[in-house]
Amino acid sequence: MIAFNKYYNHFNVLSTVLIVVSLVLLIFKGLNFGIDFKGGTLIELRSNDTKINVSTLRDKFSQMNLGDVSVKKFGSDNDFLIKFENKDNKKNIIEEIKVNLDKSFGNNYDFRRVENVGPKVSAELLKSGVIAISLSLAIMLIYIWIRFEWQFSLGAILALFHDVIVTLGVFSLFSLEINLSIIAAVLTIVGYSMNDTVVIFDRVRENLRKYSDIKIFELTNISINETLSRTIITSATTLLALLAIYLFGGEILKGFSLAMILGVIFGTYSSIYIANTVLVRLRVSQKTVLREDDSK
Amino acid sequence: MLYFSKLRIVFITIFSLLFVLIASSNLFKFDDGFFNKKINLGLDLQGGSYLLLEIDNEPVIEQKLQNLTTTFRNYFKDKDIKINNIKIDDKNIFFNVSDENKQKVIDIFQDENSEINPYYPRFKSHQLEIEDTGLNLKVNFSRQGLITLKTSSQDQAIEIVRRRVDEVGTNEPNILKRGNNRILVELPGLDDPMRIKSLLGKTANLTFRFVTQNDDDRFGVEKLEFEDGTQEANVSKRIIISGENLLDAQPKMDTQNNQTIVSFTLDRVGAKRFGKATSTGIGKQLAIVLDGKIISAPVVRDTIASGSGQISGGFTFQSATDLALLLRSGALPAPLDIIEERTVGPDLGQDSINAGMIALAIGFLLVIIFMFVKYRFFGLITNATLIINLFILLGVLTLFEATLTLPGIAGIILTVGMAVDANVLIFERIKEELKDETNNILAFDGGYTKSRTAIIDANITTLLAAVILFFMGSGPVKGFAVTLGVGIFTTLFSVYFIARLFTSLYVSKNKNSGKLI
Numbered sequence: 136m137i138a139f140n141k142y143y144n145h146f147n148v149l150s151t152v153l154i155v156v157s158l159v160l161l162i163f164k165g166l167n168f169g170i171d172f173k174g175g176t177l178i179e180l181r182s183n184d185t186k187i188n189v190s191t192l193r194d195k196f197s198q199m200n201l202g203d204v205s206v207k208k209f210g211s212d213n214d215f216l217i218k219f220e221n222k223d224n225k226k227n228i229i230e231e232i233k234v235n236l237d238k239s240f241g242n243n244y245d246f247r248r249v250e251n252v253g254p255k256v257s258a259e260l261l262k263s264g265v266i267a268i269s270l271s272l273a274i275m276l277i278y279i280w281i282r283f284e285w286q287f288s289l290g291a292i293l294a295l296f297h298d299v300i301v302t303l304g305v306f307s308l309f310s311l312e313i314n315l316s317i318i319a320a321v322l323t324i325v326g327y328s329m330n331d332t333v334v335i336f337d338r339v340r341e342n343l344r345k346y347s348d349i350k351i352f353e354l355t356n357i358s359i360n361e362t363l364s365r366t367i368i369t370s371a372t373t374l375l376a377l378l379a380i381y382l383f384g385g386e387i388l389k390g391f392s393l394a395m396i397l398g399v400i401f402g403t404y405s406s407i408y409i410a411n412t413v414l415v416r417l418r419v420s421q422k423t424v425l426r427e428d429d430s431k
Numbered sequence: 432m433l434y435f436s437k438l439r440i441v442f443i444t445i446f447s448l449l450f451v452l453i454a455s456s457n458l459f460k461f462d463d464g465f466f467n468k469k470i471n472l473g474l475d476l477q478g479g480s481y482l483l484l485e486i487d488n489e490p491v492i493e494q495k496l497q498n499l500t501t502t503f504r505n506y507f508k509d510k511d512i513k514i515n516n517i518k519i520d521d522k523n524i525f526f527n528v529s530d531e532n533k534q535k536v537i538d539i540f541q542d543e544n545s546e547i548n549p550y551y552p553r554f555k556s557h558q559l560e561i562e563d564t565g566l567n568l569k570v571n572f573s574r575q576g577l578i579t580l581k582t583s584s585q586d587q588a589i590e591i592v593r594r595r596v597d598e599v600g601t602n603e604p605n606i607l608k609r610g611n612n613r614i615l616v617e618l619p620g621l622d623d624p625m626r627i628k629s630l631l632g633k634t635a636n637l638t639f640r641f642v643t644q645n646d647d648d649r650f651g652v653e654k655l656e657f658e659d660g661t662q663e664a665n666v667s668k669r670i671i672i673s674g675e676n677l678l679d680a681q682p683k684m685d686t687q688n689n690q691t692i693v694s695f696t697l698d699r700v701g702a703k704r705f706g707k708a709t710s711t712g713i714g715k716q717l718a719i720v721l722d723g724k725i726i727s728a729p730v731v732r733d734t735i736a737s738g739s740g741q742i743s744g745g746f747t748f749q750s751a752t753d754l755a756l757l758l759r760s761g762a763l764p765a766p767l768d769i770i771e772e773r774t775v776g777p778d779l780g781q782d783s784i785n786a787g788m789i790a791l792a793i794g795f796l797l798v799i800i801f802m803f804v805k806y807r808f809f810g811l812i813t814n815a816t817l818i819i820n821l822f823i824l825l826g827v828l829t830l831f832e833a834t835l836t837l838p839g840i841a842g843i844i845l846t847v848g849m850a851v852d853a854n855v856l857i858f859e860r861i862k863e864e865l866k867d868e869t870n871n872i873l874a875f876d877g878g879y880t881k882s883r884t885a886i887i888d889a890n891i892t893t894l895l896a897a898v899i900l901f902f903m904g905s906g907p908v909k910g911f912a913v914t915l916g917v918g919i920f921t922t923l924f925s926v927y928f929i930a931r932l933f934t935s936l937y938v939s940k941n942k943n944s945g946k947l948i
Contacts, residue, residue, distance in 0.1 A: 179779070226632065226769070230625055247779040253770035256483065260905070267903035274895050282888060316838055319900055319908045323845070323915065326896030330889040334856065337885040365859045368805060369852040372798045376848025379794030380841050385786035387475075388841055395845070 137363070139407060140356040143415060146408040150297055157304025164307050169314035170218060170250060172264065174257035176228060177250040178217040179209060184243035189215065191239075199235055201228075210386040214247070221251065264318040268299070271325045279329070283336060284423050290413030291332045294405035298328045302397045316391040324398030327373070331366065331406040338362050339414065343424045351419050355411040370403045433876050433935040443928045447819055450826030457829055470828050473836035474617060475907050476784050478777030480624035482616040483609065484592070484631060484767040491584050491765045492572070496524055499559075499570075506547050512536060516567065524570040536568060537561055551575055581611045584764040589614050592767075594760035595630050614767070622776040626753070634722050634766050635757040637674035639705070642716035642728050643667045658724045658744065666718045666725070671708045676701025680758035682751035685743065691751040694741040695758065702738025710734035719744070721754075773906070787840035794844045795821075802851055806858060809948055812933045813854045820850055820925035827917050836910030846918030852889065853926040856882045861948055871942045875934065886926075894919050 170177050180192070189206050192215055196204040201219045209216040221228055229249055236244065252260070272295060279288045299321055306313060338358040346354065359366075374396060381392035435443075457469050474481050496519050503526070507514050512535065517526040528536050540561040543550045549558045558576035562569045572580065585608060592614055596604045605617035616631070618624060642664050643652055650669040657663070680695040697705055709717075709731050718728040719742050727744040746754065799817065803810040824843065828835065861878030868874040897916035904912055941947060 227629075245776065245778075246774075247776045249772065249774040251769075251772040253768075255485070256771040263903050263905075267899055270903070271896050271899045274899065275892060278892065278895060315905065315908050316911075319838060319904060319911050322896045322900045323893075326893040327849075329892035329896075330852075333888040333892060334885045337888060361863065362859070365852075365855050368801075368855045368859075369849070372801055372851045373845070373848035375797040375801060376794040376844045379790045379797060380844050382790075383786060383793055384790035384841060384844075385783055385837070387783065387837055388786075388790075391838065391841060 136356070136360045138356065139359050139411075140352055140415075143352075143408065143412045146404075147412055150405070150409055153301050153304070154297060157300045157307070160304050160307040161300070166303065166307050166313045167310045168261075169312040170252050170257065171314045172257050172261040174220070174252050174254040176219055176221040176252075177248070178229075178232070178246055179248035180215045180217060180244055181247050182213045182215070182240070182244045184240060187213075187215075187240055187244055192217065195236060195239055196232075199232065214386075260315065264315070267318060268321055268325070271322050272296070272299075275325060275329050279333070282333075283340070284419075286414055286417040286419045286423060287336050287340070289417070290410040291329060291336065293413055294332050294402075294409040295325055295328055297405045297409050298324055298398055298401040301401050302394060305397055306394065311393070312390055314390065316388070317394050320391045320394035320398065323395060324402060327399060328402030328405060331369075331402050332410045334365065335359060335362050335406050335410065339411070340424055343419070343421050347421045352415050355414055359407055359411060366403060366406070370399055373399050433872060433879070433931070433938060435932055435935055440932065443932060447823065447929060450823040450830075451819070452826075453829050454822045454825035457825070468829050468832055470825070471832055471834040472780075472784075473834045473839065473907055473910055474619060474773070474780075475775050475837050476780045476787075476835065477619055478622055478775050478780035479617065479619040480621045480627070481771070481773040481906065482618070482624065482628070482631070482769055483771035484614045484616065485770045486581070486584055486588050486612045486614070486764075487766045487768055488581055488584055488612060489765075491580065492522060492577075493519075495580065496522065500524060502547060503570075507536070510539075522571055525564075525567045526570075527567045533563065533568070537563065540570070551579070578611060585611055585614070587764040588767065591761050591763050592616065592631060595756065596627065598756045598760060599627055599630065601627070613770075620777065622774065624772070624774055628769060628772075630753060630757065631767055632769070633757055634763045635674065635760070636722050636762045637677070637758060638720045639671040639673075639708075640669060640718050640720060641667050641671070641708075641712060642718050655718070655720060655723060655725050657728075658721075658726055664716075664718060664725060664728060666720065671717070672697065672701045672705050674758060674762050676704070677758055680755040682746075682748060682755045683741070685741070690743055691746040691748050692741045692743045693746070693751050693755045693758070695739065697738040697740075699738075702736070705738065705740070706734060706736040710736075726754075783837045787837055791840060791844050791847075795847050798847055798851060806948070808937070809854075809858055809934070812930055812937070813851055815933065816854065816925045816930040817847060817850060819929055820921050821847065823921045823925060824914070824918055827921060828914070833913050833917075834910055835914070836907035838907045839910030839914045842911040842914030842918065846915060846922065849893070850918065850922040850925075853886045853922060854930055856886050856889075857926070858948060865946050865948065871938055871944075871947050875938050875947075879931065886923075890919050890923060 189208060193204070193206045196206060196217060196219070202222055204217065204219040207216045208214065225231070229246075229251070233246070272292070275295060276288065276292050279291045283291075302321065302324060305311075306317070335358055338361055339355055342349075342354050342358050349357070377392050377396045377399065380388050381396060384392060453468065456467060500517050500519065503514065503517065503524070512528060512532045514536075515527040517524065519525075539545055540548045540559060541557070542548075543552075545557070550556075551558070554575045556573050556575035558573060558579065559570050560573045560576075589606060589608060593606050596606060596616065596618070601618050601621050603619060605615075605619075607615045609615050616627075618627065621627070644665065650667055652665050652667055654663055655666050676697050678696045678698050680693055683692050683694045684690075685692045712731050713733070715731055716728045717731050719726045726742060729743070742754070795817075799814045802813045802817075806813065821843070824846065857878055860882040861875055864874040864877040864881075865871075868877065894916060897912045897919070900912035901909060901916060938947060
């Protein structure tokens with residue numbers, strides 16, 4: 136048996152630090168919103184001419200008076216991602232750009248993807264993204280409230296907040312782009328983290344009913360160990376699947392799978408070191424479960 | 432938990448085979464109506480264009496208010512109520528009436544059978560609201576009035592959009608209402624939406640009006656630019672004929688001077704008016720105005736009574752074709768703005784499919800190897816289940832003709848990763864049971880029973896997340912929610928029916944051979 140409980144305090148300090156640092160990052164550095172949430176135009180360009188590279192593209196685009204233009208390599212050497220704000224929301228911007236590029240590059244390039252999100256739509260998408268995440272947290276809270284005693288609910292929700300905040304913190308730290316698929320990833324993380332926590336809690340509650348003489352500090356450790364191989368195997372297979380998406384699923388899914396990988400790691404960690412420590416700190420005992428059983 | 436009746440085994444087998452068959456209909460062509468269903472590929476996978484259009488209703492409201500002032504004037508004149516100082520300001524109509532008539536006017540507006548202010552009994556609201564500001568009376572659209580107005584302009588607009596898109600002839604366009612002032616246009620397979628965008632961007636309001644020199648035309652005069660922006664002309668506000676009078680319009684080649692033109696045919700009313708105007712206006716310039724710009728202003732040389740004519744204006748064949756198309760499909764009730772556009776080229780779509788399939792294959796392989804190494808024989812059971820699960824998942828998606836997107840493929844891969852969870856929970860529990868239980872059957876039975884609450888809890892949480900994502904997400908992300916959500920159900924089915932069946936068969940055969948797992 137591994138003595139997870141020996142490090143409860145250490146990891147609680149670590150988690151607190153992680154959350155605080157993430158919050159500071161989120162407040163002061165903020166998130167790097169993509170055009171889905173900020174509005175603007177995105178062009179994925181493939182060239183078949185070595186003359187077209189990041190610097191020549193940057194030159195050409197800066198001559199077009201589009202404001203701040205970002206040009207980056209995208210996956211392979213001849214794919215580029217161009218983004219700009221399109222502040223005036225010009226109507227035929229894509230056509231104008233094409234005409235301009237044709238002049239210098241002929242037809243040695245191709246627009247593989249074009250996205251143009253107006254300011255109204257991006258504001259709505261941001262709003263619905265925030266609502267979706269808040270709603271999922273609220274529904275998880277209600278679900279766990281119905282299924283478990285309040286001490287358990289608190290532990291699970293704290294773990295959830297931890298996972299979401301720290302994942303977003305990493306995105307802020309490395310200025311990784313937040314787009315619609317990241318919202319999907321965060322929601323899935325919420326589901327996964329809850330799933331992981333619930334399995335351990337289920338065992339804790341079962342053990343609480345079984346043993347009246349074991350303190351919660353010991354009991355959580357027993358439960359974690361009993362479910363440990365499941366925790367490891369499920370995390371491992373999920374991570375293997377995600378790794379396959381990250382490495383082979385193409386550029387578009389990179390951010391999504393990265394967020395999910397982080398979320399699964401944090402989710403697994405938090406189920407053990409946040410959810411359970413809340414039970415310990417709230418001095419959950421056999422009485423907690425039995426009282427609830429009586430009232431039910 | 433381990434017992435299966437014969438009937439149940441038959442049922443499970445048939446059910447699984449059915450879905451495998453439905454899933455395989457994506458690969459083969461069946462003539463049968465039931466089996467020729469296919470999973471739709473999202474625009475991000477097959478390439479295509481997604482356009483979200485917003486109707487700019489301001490001009491419509493403005494126009495309606497303008498018309499209402501005329502209606503009010505005539506209506507109250509008949510009723511011998513004098514109204515003064517009628518004006519429009521910021522979407523309100525203001526006017527004055529004498530104090531003794533004030534209440535009368537307000538009563539007319541608030542009467543449920545009012546002739547000038549329709550009442551919607553369903554919403555318990557009038558079209559217009561009236562308010563006594565003290566200085567004058569203020570009339571504006573009620574909330575419901577505005578909604579009705581928007582809905583009707585949306586209905587008209589979507590019809591025109593459909594006609595224009597159909598005329599261009601893309602395959603299976605998807606045109607849907609969004610809210611009460613938006614239209615969603617999905618154009619699969621279209622990698623350059625430039626032409627459609629420019630067609631949808633035009634209101635196509637066509638009028639024929641005389642160019643006039645004197646400013647005291649009793650209908651009013653406005654100064655309009657020519658389309659090429661080089662010249663301006665004073666044009667009467669009197670409309671001779673408008674786009675509504677057109678029966679047909681076609682691009683043609685003028686054989687005399689080798690110019691591309693648009694020839695048109697007028698309806699009876701239009702032909703009559705056109706004939707009259709051209710007979711009285713010989714020598715005058717007739718301006719052909721499209722969306723506030725003059726295309727051309729030819730001099731009338733002859734009376735045109737045939738009801739057909741032509742528009743010239745330095746067209747290329749393409750621009751003549753487009754103009755003819757716009758005129759045939761009719762004018763939009765209001766301008767449309769493209770507020771969101773997402774276009775994916777077909778080769779990127781194919782690349783995404785390939786990448787998704789490779790990721791799926793590799794993810795699947797990694798999970799299968801892992802499970803085999805970890806559980807040996809029971810790993811094989813899990814893996815067989817996993818494969819059947821994948822087929823059932825694809826079968827369900829096919830049955831409902833769901834749309835598969837790139838995130839949707841990610842959802843399938845993720846389902847593969849998480850689907851083993853339930854089996855792992857069960858196997859681990861069985862292992863624990865076997866610690867104090869020597870009877871294999873009892874241990875396996877206990878493992879299944881005792882792990883059930885945890886499995887159900889765990890799957891409900893993921894399902895909740897998927898449901899929220901389905902309702903809040905858009906486009907490709909919705910595809911993720913669908914595969915993730917459907918994946919949970921197919922996983923539970925395959926774990927509790929298929930894997931359990933395999934396990935049960937194996938265990939009852941080897942119940943006396945010591946610890947099985």
